Amino acid sequence: MEVAKTIVSVRGLVKAARSKGKRIGFVPTMGALHIGHISLIKAAVEKCDFVIVSIFVNPVQFGTGEDFEKYPRPLEADLGICKKAGVDVVFTPVRELMYPSQNLTWVNVEKLTEQLCGRFRPGHFRGVTTICAKLFNIVAPDIAFFGWKDAQQAIVIKRMVADLNMPLEIVICPTVRRPDGLAVSSRNKYLTAEQKKDAALVYKSLQKCREMVDVGITDSRTIITEMRKILSRASSIEIEYISIVDAEMLQEVEYIAGRILIAVAVRIGSTRLIDNILVDLSKQ
Secondary structure (H helix, E strand, O other), X not given: OXXXXXXXXXXXXXXXXXXXXXXXXXXXXXXXXXXXXXXXXXXXXXXXXXXXXXXOOOHHHOOOOOOOOOOOOOHHHHHHHHHHHOOOEEEOOOHHHHOOOOOOOOOOOOOOOOOOHHHHOOOHHHHHHHHHXXXXXXXXXXXXXXXXXXXXXXXXXXXXXXXXXXXXXXXXXXXXXOOOOOEOOHHHHHOOHHHHHHHHXXXXXXXXXXXXXXXXXOEHHHHHHHHHHHHOOOOOEEEEEEEEEEOOOOOEOOEOOOEEEEEEEEEEOOEEEEEEXXXXXXXX
């Protein structure tokens, strides 16, 4: 496994692999790798001949007061995980390489970024789309892999790639969960054991939504009310939002029909957690 620290070196490694007819897979990360990231890497290894993982804590997607400074950066452990998982190259740029001067050019996906997390994290998705565009230009992958836990991010990136005719495919992989249902996240490290038990209520609320839909209840307000009851069982949980939106444009719906995303964001202590499920009644 190679560790590339410069744009020139990673492009050279990709060029050499492509000259041999290899399909390039790419997994962009902010490090602090866990089993969710490993599932993305495994998918890339299965689908591609040459896999690159980037590790870069992107400063421009963090807002004022967010956890950029304390975001975990266990680089050596991450490199070990990548090597064991069969990664060919890990790209580890520093901030000065990715943003050598004041950034004046931004990629902004409209409408899709105005709902859900976009309402509470102004500028976040502009930072995500800009860094992904930069990384796609540097790595030039055939396929890039993202997780469904960050559903809004995945949908936004997929739309950016389509709208800008970027020559790559976006693959969205399923959410990985702990046995209690809590979605695996780098930010789970901030939670105490008791807080993790409380956090498991997030997925329980989403399961309640699915159960209600399965018995024919499709009124969004009724479903959200029941989800709130479940989350209110833990006094540590502060609900940021519960939203039921169409899975294409992320606009809120009164009734569940077709392909729908049910998304939740909460705070437990100083930690912000998100989760979601997809309900597709068009297949029934």
